[in-house]
Amino acid sequence: MEGREVVLPTVSRVALCGGTHGNELSGVYLVRERLKRKVEEEEHISVVTVMSNPRAVQQCRRYTETDLNRCFTHATLSGPVTDKTPYEIVRSQELNTLLGPKGSPEAMDLVCDLHNTTANMGLCLIAYSDCDWISLHIYRYLQRQMSDIPVRFIHFDLPLNEAYSLDSVGKHGFAIEIGPQAHGVVRSNILSTMQEGVQQMLEWVRLFNSGTPFEGGKVDVYTMVKNVDYPRDFETRGITAAIHPQLQDRDFCLLRPNDPVFQTFSGETLKYTGTEPLYPFFINECAYYEKGIALSLARQRSVGIPSIRSEREGEQGKRKSSAEEMEEEEEIKGEMEEEGYQKLMEYGEESDSLNGQYK
Amino acid sequence: MRKKMKKALEMEPVSLPAQSRVALCGGTHGNEMSGVYLVRELQRQKLEKAGSVTLTTVISNPRAVQVCKRYTDMDLNRCFTDAILSSPVTDATPYEVRRAQELNTLLGPKGSVEAMDLVCDLHNTTANMGLSLISYSDQDWVILHIYRHIQRKITSAPVRFILLDLPLADAYSQDSLGKHGFSIEVGPQPHGVVRADIFNIMKEAVDQTLDWVQCFNSGSAFEGGEVDDVYTFVKSVDYPRDPETNQITAAIHPQLQDRDFCPLHPGDPMFLMFSGEIVKYEGVEVLHPYFVNECAYYEKSIAFHLARKMTLTIPPLQVKRD
Numbered sequence: 001m002e003g004r005e006v007v008l009p010t011v012s013r014v015a016l017c018g019g020t021h022g023n024e025l026s027g028v029y030l031v032r033e034r035l036k037r038k039v040e041e042e043e044h045i046s047v048v049t050v051m052s053n054p055r056a057v058q059q060c061r062r063y064t065e066t067d068l069n070r071c072f073t074h075a076t077l078s079g080p081v082t083d084k085t086p087y088e089i090v091r092s093q094e095l096n097t098l099l100g101p102k103g104s105p106e107a108m109d110l111v112c113d114l115h116n117t118t119a120n121m122g123l124c125l126i127a128y129s130d131c132d133w134i135s136l137h138i139y140r141y142l143q144r145q146m147s148d149i150p151v152r153f154i155h156f157d158l159p160l161n162e163a164y165s166l167d168s169v170g171k172h173g174f175a176i177e178i179g180p181q182a183h184g185v186v187r188s189n190i191l192s193t194m195q196e197g198v199q200q201m202l203e204w205v206r207l208f209n210s211g212t213p214f215e216g217g218k219v220d221v222y223t224m225v226k227n228v229d230y231p232r233d234f235e236t237r238g239i240t241a242a243i244h245p246q247l248q249d250r251d252f253c254l255l256r257p258n259d260p261v262f263q264t265f266s267g268e269t270l271k272y273t274g275t276e277p278l279y280p281f282f283i284n285e286c287a288y289y290e291k292g293i294a295l296s297l298a299r300q301r302s303v304g305i306p307s308i309r310s311e312r313e314g315e316q317g318k319r320k321s322s323a324e325e326m327e328e329e330e331e332i333k334g335e336m337e338e339e340g341y342q343k344l345m346e347y348g349e350e351s352d353s354l355n356g357q358y359k
Numbered sequence: 360m361r362k363k364m365k366k367a368l369e370m371e372p373v374s375l376p377a378q379s380r381v382a383l384c385g386g387t388h389g390n391e392m393s394g395v396y397l398v399r400e401l402q403r404q405k406l407e408k409a410g411s412v413t414l415t416t417v418i419s420n421p422r423a424v425q426v427c428k429r430y431t432d433m434d435l436n437r438c439f440t441d442a443i444l445s446s447p448v449t450d451a452t453p454y455e456v457r458r459a460q461e462l463n464t465l466l467g468p469k470g471s472v473e474a475m476d477l478v479c480d481l482h483n484t485t486a487n488m489g490l491s492l493i494s495y496s497d498q499d500w501v502i503l504h505i506y507r508h509i510q511r512k513i514t515s516a517p518v519r520f521i522l523l524d525l526p527l528a529d530a531y532s533q534d535s536l537g538k539h540g541f542s543i544e545v546g547p548q549p550h551g552v553v554r555a556d557i558f559n560i561m562k563e564a565v566d567q568t569l570d571w572v573q574c575f576n577s578g579s580a581f582e583g584g585e586v587d588d589v590y591t592f593v594k595s596v597d598y599p600r601d602p603e604t605n606q607i608t609a610a611i612h613p614q615l616q617d618r619d620f621c622p623l624h625p626g627d628p629m630f631l632m633f634s635g636e637i638v639k640y641e642g643v644e645v646l647h648p649y650f651v652n653e654c655a656y657y658e659k660s661i662a663f664h665l666a667r668k669m670t671l672t673i674p675p676l677q678v679k680r681d
Contacts, residue, residue: 029610029633032606033633033634060657118549118552180549182485182547182548182549182550182552182654183549183550183551183654184485184550184654184655184657185485185549185652185654185657186607186610187610187611187616187652188610188611188612188613188616188631189613189616191610191633192613238399239396239553242396242553242554242555242558243554243555244555245555245556245559248554248555248556263555265396265397265399265400265558266400266403266404284552284554286549286550286551286552287551289427289551289552290427
């Protein structure tokens with residue numbers, strides 16, 4: 001990685017979204033305050049602030065008809081709209097027009113979507129790529145700048161057209177997820193943490209756009225492997241156990257075979273039957289009961305990131321030919337493979353899946 | 360100390376009828392999950408008799424439980440005043456009012472001799488309130504003896520008693536249906552979530568309640584004495600709000616958040632405005648906040664309640680023998 005500096009276009013147009021889930025209140029209040037103060041144009045960067053699901057926010061519910069943050073796949077975005085179409089699908093297509101279109105050159109450079117979780121996850125950036133250098137450099141910057149809270153990066157290995165969340169609409173994108181906070185509640189310290197996270201992120205973008213180079217290095221990434229559901233009653237499908245007290249609140253603490261996972265309502269302990277130790281997260285997230293998810297499991301690995309800087313004036317004119325670009329990407333990929341990495345996923349391209357399927 | 364002890368010893372022993380018919384209610388708020396799963400588990404075990412006690416278990420608001428919301432039309436646990444229980448039912452009547460009247464038939468009628476001896480209603484809160492028993496009377500010796508018993512037996516959470524000073528006719532919650540009644544409130548737990556540790560605390564509280572009742576019914580004598588950590592409701596405090604939109608403009612201050620029952624002194628911070636200013640407590644009297652940042656109370660214009668802390672004296676108690 002040393003000596004190989006990647007030059008990327010400036011991140012001039014940023015979208016900050018809150019209230020994608022109407023009861024995740026840090027993002028709602030952060031966006032409300034920004035809209036009140038009408039903060040938009042600053043040096044080197046323009047920020048669009050969006051209340052993603054205003055109806056759900058009004059009712060303080062996650063969604064009104066369907067989860068908005070599952071409506072951004074290419075299929076849903078390009079589906080026909082009738083009077084029977086759920087509100088959230090109509091809204092996702094509106095947001096795609098506003099911040100996208102997804103996959104096109106007109107899309108926002110960076111979409112940052114603000115969320116809360118009832119799980120004890122600290123601050124997590126969640127994205128679909130483990131080689132989007134902008135997102136990974138922002139992650140490392142946040143980790144270094146924010147000392148009060150653990151900062152982690154979660155990678156969901158999905159190709160762009162299957163990526164279902166709002167942040168996938170931008171050229172670069174990620175969710176900022178902060179917990180634990182009960183839905184419908186605003187905790188002052190959680191709100192402050194989110195404000196700081198957003199501030200630091202925008203600061204990094206400003207620095208990047210003004211030409212500051214950022215040195216390469218290594219960052220730890222958690223890649224989603226699978227979800228685990230609650231034990232359920234065969235007939236009623238009601239859950240028959242809760243997350244075990246020894247797992248509750250232990251997001252990102254390694255779960256080993258035979259560790260307790262559930263405690264049934266009659267007092268029995270159920271253990272982890274997997275063979276591979278994995279890292280749990282989204283442990284006991286309220287909104288996931290209906291999605292059949294008690295916890296998610298991830299593998300942790302170290303990812304190398306190259307040094308990066310933004311394109312200078314005039315460098316845009318000297319864009320490499322596609323042949324030169326491909327040659328350069330092959331070189332970077334080769335270097336990464338030498339260091340043990342298995343794929344390079346460029347924006348807009350299909351990629352081979354890593355071992356470890358997401359379902 | 361000697362004066363107080365003398366006062367306790369001077370209280371005449373009281374004898375009260377056996378508590379044979381006990382009702383345990385969960386899902387009065389459909390998203391307060393410990394009670395929902397505890398009642399379901401007891402129903403699965405077909406637990407109907409516990410020694411001398413006939414146990415009735417009820418999912419109070421099944422429609423709200425089904426959709427995992429606090430209520431469908433209106434808050435069921437505000438529908439048990441005499442006025443609402445006796446109001447005529449039309450097609451416009453909210454679901455929860457009808458349901459309250461059904462529950463009154465099942466567990467009451469409130470104020471009558473047919474009512475359940477003891478109604479115990481199970482709740483959760485997002486506030487850091489540990490285990491709190493909530494009731495209307497400072498002279499219901501059954502409830503206060505149960506409280507003292509639970510306080511002595513349970514070590515996994517702080518145990519406290521909250522007193523709402525209301526006459527029976529105005530008492531609005533389900534536990535007021537029984538001859539004796541109280542709510543068991545356990546937190547913190549997000550609504551819609553079931554935490555094993557919180558479930559276990561609630562289960563222990565229910566077990567100890569039934570344990571006390573069986574001992575009482577079988578003739579055990581319970582000595583008089585003092586119960587402390589009793590908090591009497593004084594007033595509510597709302598969030599600062601925008602006068603036009605009515606939206607909140609501040610959150611509970613970090614130094615108050617999670618400090619339920621800790622004394623709030625004049626000058627202590629209460630709220631941190633989104634704009635950064637601190638709003639301080641300007642009352643003169645030291646009071647004790649509880650239900651600090653309860654999710655369901657935002658719409659009721661309550662950021663927290665304030666209470667006076669006190670100690671009550673209870674008489675010796677034994678079951679009345681015929």
